[in-house]
Amino acid sequence: MKRTHILVCTGTGCTSAGSFQTRDALLAELEKRGLAGEVEVVETGCMGRCDLGPVSMVHPDGTFYKNVQAAEVPKLVDEHFLKGRAYDKLLPTDPETNHLIKTQADFTFFNRQLRIVRDNCGIIDPEKIDEYIARDGYLALGKVLTGMTPEQVTDEIKASGLRGRGGAGFPTGRKWELMRLAPVNPKYVVCNADEGDPGAFMNRSVLEGDPHSVIEGMAIGAYAMGANRGFIYIRAEYGLAVKRLHIAIEQAYKLGLLGKNLFGTGFDFELEVRIGAGAFVCGEETALMRSVEGRRGQPQPRPPFPAQRGLWGKPTNINNVETWATIRPIILKGAKWFASIGTEKTKGTKVFCLAGKINNTGVAELPFGTTLREMIFEVGGGVPNGKKFKAVQTGGPSGGVIPEQFLDTPVEYETLQKLGSIMGSGGMVVVDEDSCMVDFARFFMEFCCDESCGKCPPCRVGTRQMLNILNRICAGQGELDDIQKLEDLAAMVKDTSLCGLGQTAPNPVLTTLKYFRHEYEAHIMDKRCPARVCRDLLHFEIDEPLCKGCSLCARACPVQTIARVGTQKKFEIHEEKCIHCGACFEVCRFDAVKKTSPGMLVTA
C-alpha cells in the first residue's frame, strides 16, 4: 500500500506540454530517492485545466500543481515528498487575489463544479479497467442486466429528465422508448463522438479520461432498446482518444463485460469503433450513419428518423458521448437524484468548454441554470490582460454570439435559443474588445461554406453568397444594401436547408447583426474596423519620438517596406508596399508602431 499518489494528467493538452516526460522524470526521481515504494505515479485523463499543463495533483492532500515540467521534478519531489511541504513555485495563483492556491478544493475553477459525467476524469488511469471498476464501474450494467427489465430502464431514464447533450436537447428517454417499441430487428446503438464544433473538446476529455463510462452507458442503452451491436463513431483527429477507446474495449471484452452472454444473462453486445475522416457534417445523425456504412457522409431528409430507419435501414439510436456517459450515474443513484439537479426544464449538469479570451481555459462541468456571468467571470476567471469582455459565442458555428447585457441569463436549451444562439455541444468561446464581430461572422460562414456537403443548394450556394458579401465588407468594399442582402439570404438558408448544418449556418451572422450592427455599419460606411482586425482597413505608422531605432520591425517585415528615415537612426513605414500584416506591431518593444483604423475620407 502506498502512502500517497501523484496524479499526472495525460490528456492531449498536457501531453503536448510534456506530461509523459514529467511522468518519466517522476518515476526516476522517486526511485532515486528511495520513495518508489511509498509514492505511486498515476497517469490520468484530462483534469480540465489544459492551459496550465502539464498539471498534476497529489492525493490525498489535494495539492494542485501547474506547469510541472520534467526539469522541475527533482525540486518537487524534494519539497513535497521529502520535506512534506508544498512546492510554492508550481502552485497556481488566484487571478483576483494573487494568492497562491494550495489545494484543488480552494480553486474556484474546480470548487464551483459539480462533476457527474467527469467524475472519474483526472482521478483514474483511463487505460486500466481495474481502476474504473474500483469506482463502481460496470456496477450499473450489472444492476440493469440482472435486476431490471428494458422497460424499467427506459422509464428510469425518462423519469430522470435527461436530454440529449449533443445540442438539440431531445429527451433521451423518449428516444429510447421509440426505439424499444420499434418492431424491427436487428437494432443498433451508436455513439456520436464526431465532435466537430470548433471550441468544443468536452467529448474528447471524457473519452480520454474515462472511456469505460461511455462503453457502459452504451451497453445499458443497448439492453434497454434491444440492440446487440453498437458503434462509436469518432473523429480521426482525436488520436489519443481513439487509442484509449481501443484499449478500453479490448479490456472490457477480456473481462466479459462486452461480447456474448454478459453477466450470464444471455444478453450479447458487440461494440466497434469507426473512425471518421474529417467531415463536419458527419456530426449530423443521418450523415453519420452514411459514414458508418462507409459512404459519403451526406444527410438524408427526416422522417424517416433513425429510430425508424437508420443504419442499413434498421432502427438505430444515436446519442452523444456525454449523454451515454450520464446513463451510469442515473442508474446508480436514481432518477430522482438526477432530476433534483438543474432547472425545471433541463435536468442535470453539462460539461462546458471555456476557451478564447478567458483566464481559466478548460473543461468545466456545471449544473444547468448557471448564468453565463458565473461561468465566465467566476469559474472562468474573466478576461485576461484587463481587456473588456465583448461577447461569448456558444454552440460552435451553428450558434450565435451573446453580448454583455445578457450575461445574467441562466444557461439552458430554451434560454439560449431565445437569444438567437443554441446550446450545441457546450463550447463557450469568449471574445474581447480586440475581436471584430464582422470578421468573426465571416470566420464561421467560411467554416460552414467549406463544410457544406453540397447536397442541397440553399446551403451550398447560400452560404457561399453570404461569405462573398462578408468578405467584401471586411475588405472595405461593402455596399449599403449588403446588410439587407445578408438578412434575406440568412432567412432563406435557414428555412430551406435540408439538415441542421444549413439551418443553423446563418446564426452567427444573424446574432452579430442583431447585437453588433454598428460594427457592420462602420465597415460599410466609414470603411473602418473598430476592433482593428480587418487588414485592408488598417494603417500602420511609426511614432517617431518613441522609436529607438532598434531595427526589430525592419527585420520582421516580410516585404521590406520599413527603412530608416533618411540618414537618421529612426525608421518609417512606406505605405505603398505595406501588406498590413502587423509583424512590426507585434515585435516592437517600445509601442512605437501604431495600428489604427482611421477610416477613409470619402472624397468625391
Next chain:
Amino acid sequence: MSHPQIAPNLPYHPSGDQRFAQLDQTMAYYKHEPTALIQILHAAQHSFGYLAPDVLRYIATAMKLPLAHVYGVTTFYNFFSIVPRGKYQIMVCTGTTCHVRGAATVVERLGQQLGVKEHETTKDGLFSLHTARCIGACALAPAITVGDDVYGKLTPDKVPKFCQKDLKKYA
C-alpha cells in the same frame, strides 16, 4: 524470373510492393465489407502517405466496388489526400479559439518561412502545410500539429523561432 511471395489466396499486385500485401491483409481483416471502406482508406493512406489513383483502383477491384464510389468517398472527406504530401504534415488549427488568437497569421508566417502555400510541400519533401478544423486543443491556442506532435501557444511572433528550432528536429 521469380515473383515475390504473396499469400496465394490474396489478390496480386504486379509491382510486388509489400505495402499492397499489407493492404490485402487489412481488407481481409474487414472481410472486404463495403462498410469498412473508410477504415481501409485510413490504413492505405497510413502506409502509402496518400491515395494515388493506383491504390484507389486496387481497393475498388479487391472490394468489388465501383471505382467512382471509392473515389467519391475519398474526395468527400478532408482527411484523405489524392496528391502526395510532405513526410510530416504541418496542420495549423483554424478553430474559433485559434482564430481569435491569430491562426490565420500563423498559417501565413509558416508559409513564408517554409516557402510554400497552403496544401503545398516543401522542396525537400519533408513538410506540407495544411489547415485543420478544430483539433480540440483550444486551451493551447493557437495550436498546430506536426506529424503526431502537438505544439501549443504558437502565436504568430513565435513562428520564426519555431521554424528555426523545433522543425529542425524532423530533418
